[in-house]
Amino acid sequence: MLKEMGLNNIEELFSDISKKIGIKGLDLPKGLSQQETNQKLRKIAYKNKTFYDMPCFTGGGIKPHYVPSVVKSITSRAEFYTAYTPYQSEASQGFLQSMFEYQSMISELTGMDIANCSLYGGVTALSEAALMCTRVKRKKTFLIPQTISWEKKSVLKNYAKGPEIKVKEISYDKKTGKIDLKELRKHIDEDVSGIYLENPNFFGIFEDDVNEISKIAEDADSLFVVGIDPISGGITKSPGEYGADIVIGEGRAFGNHMDFGGSSLGIFACKKEYLRQMPGRIIGITQDADGRRAFCMALQTREQHIRRGRATSNICTNEGLCALATVSYLSWLGGNGLEELSRINFEKGQKLAREIESIDGFEKMFDSVHFNEFVIKCNKDANNINKKLLNKGIQGGLILDTWYPELENCMLFGISEMHSDNDIGKLVSLLKEASYV
Amino acid sequence: MYRSAVYDEPLINELVASKAEKIKPLNSLSSSIRRKEKINLPNIDETQVVRHFHRLSQMNYGIDSGIYPLGSCTMKYNPKICEEIASWDKFADTNPYQDVSTVQGNLQIMFELEQMLCEITGMDHFTLQPAAGAQGEFSGMLLTRAYHEFNKDFERNEVILPDTSHGTNPASASMAGYKLVEIPSTADGTVDLDTLEKTLSDKTACFMLTNPNTLGIFESEILEISKLVHDAGALLYYDGANMNAIMGKARPGDMGFDIVHLNLHKTFATPHGGGGPGSGPVGVKTKLENFLPIPRICKNKEGYFFDYDSPESIGKIKGHYGNFSVLLKAYVYILMMGGDGLRKSSEIAVLNSNYMKKKLLDSGKYKLPYKELRKHEFVLSCEKLKQEKNIRALDVAKRLLDHGMHPPTIYFPLIVKEALMIEPTESESKEDLDRYVDALIKIANEEPEVVKNAPNNTPVKRVDEVGATKNPVLTWNMI
Numbered sequence: 017m018l019k020e021m022g023l024n025n026i027e028e029l030f031s032d033i034s035k036k037i038g039i040k041g042l043d044l045p046k047g048l049s050q051q052e053t054n055q056k057l058r059k060i061a062y063k064n065k066t067f068y069d070m071p072c073f074t075g076g077g078i079k080p081h082y083v084p085s086v087v088k089s090i091t092s093r094a095e096f097y098t099a100y101t102p103y104q105s106e107a108s109q110g111f112l113q114s115m116f117e118y119q120s121m122i123s124e125l126t127g128m129d130i131a132n133c134s135l136y137g138g139v140t141a142l143s144e145a146a147l148m149c150t151r152v153k154r155k156k157t158f159l160i161p162q163t164i165s166w167e168k169k170s171v172l173k174n175y176a177k178g179p180e181i182k183v184k185e186i187s188y189d190k191k192t193g194k195i196d197l198k199e200l201r202k203h204i205d206e207d208v209s210g211i212y213l214e215n216p217n218f219f220g221i222f223e224d225d226v227n228e229i230s231k232i233a234e235d236a237d238s239l240f241v242v243g244i245d246p247i248s249g250g251i252t253k254s255p256g257e258y259g260a261d262i263v264i265g266e267g268r269a270f271g272n273h274m275d276f277g278g279s280s281l282g283i284f285a286c287k288k289e290y291l292r293q294m295p296g297r298i299i300g301i302t303q304d305a306d307g308r309r310a311f312c313m314a315l316q317t318r319e320q321h322i323r324r325g326r327a328t329s330n331i332c333t334n335e336g337l338c339a340l341a342t343v344s345y346l347s348w349l350g351g352n353g354l355e356e357l358s359r360i361n362f363e364k365g366q367k368l369a370r371e372i373e374s375i376d377g378f379e380k381m382f383d384s385v386h387f388n389e390f391v392i393k394c395n396k397d398a399n400n401i402n403k404k405l406l407n408k409g410i411q412g413g414l415i416l417d418t419w420y421p422e423l424e425n426c427m428l429f430g431i432s433e434m435h436s437d438n439d440i441g442k443l444v445s446l447l448k449e450a451s452y453v
Numbered sequence: 454m455y456r457s458a459v460y461d462e463p464l465i466n467e468l469v470a471s472k473a474e475k476i477k478p479l480n481s482l483s484s485s486i487r488r489k490e491k492i493n494l495p496n497i498d499e500t501q502v503v504r505h506f507h508r509l510s511q512m513n514y515g516i517d518s519g520i521y522p523l524g525s526c527t528m529k530y531n532p533k534i535c536e537e538i539a540s541w542d543k544f545a546d547t548n549p550y551q552d553v554s555t556v557q558g559n560l561q562i563m564f565e566l567e568q569m570l571c572e573i574t575g576m577d578h579f580t581l582q583p584a585a586g587a588q589g590e591f592s593g594m595l596l597t598r599a600y601h602e603f604n605k606d607f608e609r610n611e612v613i614l615p616d617t618s619h620g621t622n623p624a625s626a627s628m629a630g631y632k633l634v635e636i637p638s639t640a641d642g643t644v645d646l647d648t649l650e651k652t653l654s655d656k657t658a659c660f661m662l663t664n665p666n667t668l669g670i671f672e673s674e675i676l677e678i679s680k681l682v683h684d685a686g687a688l689l690y691y692d693g694a695n696m697n698a699i700m701g702k703a704r705p706g707d708m709g710f711d712i713v714h715l716n717l718h719k720t721f722a723t724p725h726g727g728g729g730p731g732s733g734p735v736g737v738k739t740k741l742e743n744f745l746p747i748p749r750i751c752k753n754k755e756g757y758f759f760d761y762d763s764p765e766s767i768g769k770i771k772g773h774y775g776n777f778s779v780l781l782k783a784y785v786y787i788l789m790m791g792g793d794g795l796r797k798s799s800e801i802a803v804l805n806s807n808y809m810k811k812k813l814l815d816s817g818k819y820k821l822p823y824k825e826l827r828k829h830e831f832v833l834s835c836e837k838l839k840q841e842k843n844i845r846a847l848d849v850a851k852r853l854l855d856h857g858m859h860p861p862t863i864y865f866p867l868i869v870k871e872a873l874m875i876e877p878t879e880s881e882s883k884e885d886l887d888r889y890v891d892a893l894i895k896i897a898n899e900e901p902e903v904v905k906n907a908p909n910n911t912p913v914k915r916v917d918e919v920g921a922t923k924n925p926v927l928t929w930n931m932i
Binding site for chain 2: 017018020021026029030031032033034036037038039041042043044045046047048049050053054056057060061062063064065066067068070072074076078079080086088089090092093094095096097098099100101102103104105106107108109110111113114115116117119120121123124125129130131133134136137138139140147165167168170171173174175177178179180215222223224225226227249250251252253254258266273274275276277278279280291297298299300301302303304305306308310311312313314315316317319320321322323324325326327329330331332333334335336337338340343344346347348349350351352353354355359362366385402406411414
């Protein structure tokens, strides 16, 4: 090839890199063969313990969920996973139609008119929702419950810097663990662009004053943003039914593995009237030159590759393959399966709470209905209890006092359809042991 | 001739008749939130689900289908071993909240990956948290803000960018609250030093640059640029989307860049997944270390651990520790390539690009505005075809699809009229490059109506994209 180009050596192609900055090579180890790589990674992998080695009862929003083999079989189709963003519609009909179906299913789940085809995760989806409220309402205050994860607050603080959004936290009712409506009313003023509610909230509790909150938002001329745990969607009303304007959530649980927290899948849906202010990619139906149904990216003029500095978001690469996993998963599960899944998670959550509560020295912190996570107050040092559990091969609850000093020795437990009765029995008997010592 | 599979595949909810069914109510829930009807999702057999998505996949084109020289996207082959290892349950079924003693393997991988990326880029420290290139840029802008604010330099509210920059650059800077100042490129297609000098001021927070730039041209005066930027008290940001051109040949850190983001889903061979997940790690020089997101990954005698104690940190940019599954694939890729392998891959990527460029220029059908020597990508103009035959870049792109080849990026960068931005990567054989060149030359010689009516061999004919925006139909309920 060099000869055909009239060149003598490859360095001539790099003559524009001056000697001052050119390097001879990288100080990295010599490359490994595939077999060596496999063996090396196996050694590293065995330093990890998985859910199957060590049942994990940690709450906080991420739990194992069953991934049916169908999902892997579909997402492993290389036509899907080795494709780029579908800029060339004619060669991307398969992925585009899948994303259209994903959007449709998310719209059914959330009760919203429209959904985009993914953001980075539930955490950044909240930030994007706050930015969108600011764009829609041209107001600068965004209200969030105190009971959301510290990570969401931290990320939101970063996204709020540019447009100078004031983020205010609404405290929770210390008895019920739900958002404190009095506090919420107190913080309402004419500058509020949006009110965020998480349902179930970070303590696993169902927020059921939704009609009141929706009314408060409407009266304040602000948008009502609801964050969901999609796993609960089979038994709870969709937020659209109680007046939400934007619905977000972490969709990883639908067909994706935990992957140590990433990849994740940001669900983002809203009412039709806000379409042009929506962040992220949206797929629509159109026609081809013969008048046949076809799919393509719609409303691209909102996006950075067209609008540049004035785009609704900087997002380009999203979480397409996780969305494909989700649409495959929901297709496999169906409406009936989703209801059953939600019910199982709910019932497991109740069962585990009952069993832990029955142990002396452990009590449920809040007097409310919870889903598959809940807060337990221990009469002993919670960190110590977790250490003991860990020694016996169980990962205990999430310690909360780092972020909620008033919740000393409180643990957030989480459970899903994956935890067996055997796992529950083991946890309960170890907690009993810990409570005696 | 290429033929794609074509199905009139219904939407999945058209496969079976379904309507919302009543649900056995869960009375322990308050009626304000209790569901009354099942969610209206179709209930379908597993066989039908598999066939549906299998057929859809056959109407999709990936890098495993064939050449995919999408400029600035680095569509290189994604090694299968990386996919397999990332799917092992020892990685996939770990919870980010697990005690660190039980995920030492994950932490080791992240710790070592940070070190590898430092060596490749010449930076001092890395964060792996950003989920994609654009989020890396946004993080970089937040680091820029934190740096200037820490130095009590509150007046710096502008970010300067060349007119060749990726769309995400201005979008990310704008999201972080910066005013954008775009500067025109020289007749050479590079940064105009005089204009840059005049534009820099005590208001400048940062200059964002891609090197090689989006024309594929290496900014040879980078040390002068770096000096101007730093003399003005601003930071120099490196958009690493084009890193595949210079691995083992030059490093942004040695060029004077203060902040760098990489796209692991480009340069480091992790798949694009039809749009993601990606990963956009950010590297910095030591003066910016304290501002990096938490947690940092550290090591002591007992092993690896997360360090949250970082008072100057910008905090978090994404949940948990980044897209770990993508980080793992990149780690495996770098282990297999080694330092020499990475250098070699950049050399071949640049060789392939310049080879195609020369052959296409020799054909006389396409023009190459700006300087001739390119790195891993080059941008041709179809202006001549447009004038002579009214064939536009879009038409050429669509006609390539009829050859079973993915088109280049089109109409970008904006400073090239009727642009075809071609990045073949190191993955393609000489034969594949020759076939692509031949196809482009053949298309230029075809009758205009043939080209303008393309594609014909794809699952659908030319798609009316304007219609999708004019009358948005975005869910099955809107049909």
